[in-house]
Amino acid sequence: MLNVAMLSKWHVHADGYAKHLQSLENANITAVWDENNERGSAWAKELGAGFESDLDALLRREDVDAVVVDAPTSMHADVMIAAANAGKHIFTEKAMALTVAECDLISAAVRQAGVKFCISFPARTRPHHLFAKQLLDEGQLGEITLLRIRNGHDGALRNWLPDYWYEEKLAGGGAMMDLGCHPMYLASWLLGQPKRITSMFSHFTGRAVEDNAQCSIEFANNAVALLETSLVTYRTPSAFELYGTEGTLIVSGDSVQVASKNADSPLQGWISPYRLPEAQPLPLTQWVNGVLNDVPMPFGLEDGTKLTELLETAYIAHRERRTVEFKQPGGCK
Template identity: 75%
Template sequence: MLNVAMLSKWHVHAADYARRLQNHGNVKITAVWDEQPERGSEWAAQLGADFEADLDNLLKREDVDGVVVDAPTSMHADVMVAAAQAGKHIFTEKAMALTVEECDRISAAVRKADVKFCISFPALTRPHQLFAKQLIDDHILGDITLLRIRNGHDGALNNWLPEYWYDEKQTGGGAMMDLGCHPMYIASMLLGKPKRITSMFHYFTHRAVEDNAQCSIEFISNAVALVETSLVTFKTPSALEIYGTEGTLMISDDSVRVISKKLDLPFSGWISPNQLPKEQPLPIIQWADALLHNKPMPFGLEQGTKLTELLEAAYTAHKENRTVEFK
């Protein structure tokens, strides 16, 4: 049995993580901590777990093997360093932290304590993204020249996100820091090391953080990624488009079309695959299974740091109105 503590209900995904762990069968939620004690105490009662108002006391508990970090992003570094130093395995919501410096602090603590770490990159478990990676790895599309990813909803437009979602001190940003994480880490997985980035952020609902955003990223391979995200678009189909020197992949919701010079077909034109890679378990389940059965841990420190590197540079590019080059 894996004993887990939930560290805050701040993030909108926290309740879903708790539900999935409770449905796992070999995981028990034993304790809850929250930076807002009233919220945490109420949640702990709902989960049938103990509430600990003091984080250090929770991390000393012997009935806590690992922690799920859903605290405000601005608190991630302090919370995860403390968890690692206490010898607790870590699952964290994205983003890993607000700066690469903070990610380095977390990484150093995790490695020194020799605990396991996983960040939530759910898009990398889905058939469409796995298929795109397979095509690129097999060079079916040739050299990639352009990647376009769109991810959006109407959470800010129709006010179904919590109001603290727009508090920059807690979140570090708006749409790009939230939904934009997904296209950012997909681009990183598919295209590798970034070279430079520009940003265009907008404030449609006049909040303190952006609710509509786009970044253009050049990679050292000379590929360009257009990363688009929004909290103010109605019924937004997710889109993944990859253009290469010898082929093109177009994905929108459940529609998948590919064309390539390298596909051995009795006809020319677009085709839709009749089989995609098998969907993998969600990261929270892979984390639990890795701890229970000593399996490989997905989506680790290096991937989390790469995402923060992109996000930190994106916000610098926006705030300073310039192109930011990566080291």
């Protein structure tokens, strides 16, 4: 049994993570800490867990083996370093941190402590994205030339996100720092080392952080990714398009179509695959199982750092209104 503490209810996914842990037979929520004492105390009662207003006191508890971090993104580095130093395994909501420098500090603490670390990359567990990686690895699409991903909803337009979601000091950014994480880490996973990036962020609802955003990224293999995200689009169907010199994959909602010169099929034109890879367990489930069974984490420190590298550089490109080049490998100029 893995005894887990929930570190803040700030993130909109925090309650969902708690409910998921409660549904597992091998996990138990024993304690809660929150930077907002009133919110945390009420949540602890709801979960039937103890509440600690002092993070260090929580991390000293013997009934806490691991922590789920849903604190404001700006607090991630301090919270996770403290958890690692206390010998607690860590699951964190994306983004890992606001800067690569902070990610490096977290990584050093985790490695020094020898604890398990996992970041929530749910899009990498889904069948159509696993299918894209399979096609890419098998060479069915040839050399990749273009990736386009759209991910959006109307949270800012219809005001169903909490007001603090738009506080730059806490969140570190808006649409790209939130929903934009998914296209970003998918692009990194599929295309490898980024080469240069441009960004265009806008403030449709007039809030402090962007609610509509897109980034264009060129990778070292000369592929280009067009990543679009928004908090102001109504009923936005997700879109995933992967183009190569030998084939194309188009995913729209539940519809998947592929065309490849190398496909093992007598059919010409578009093919709808009759079977996709099975969905992998959610990252939180994989983390719990990984800690208990001492197996490698699916989405670790390097993955989290690569995402932050893309995000940090995207915001630099937006603020400075220029194309920003990446150092090879890693880091930004």
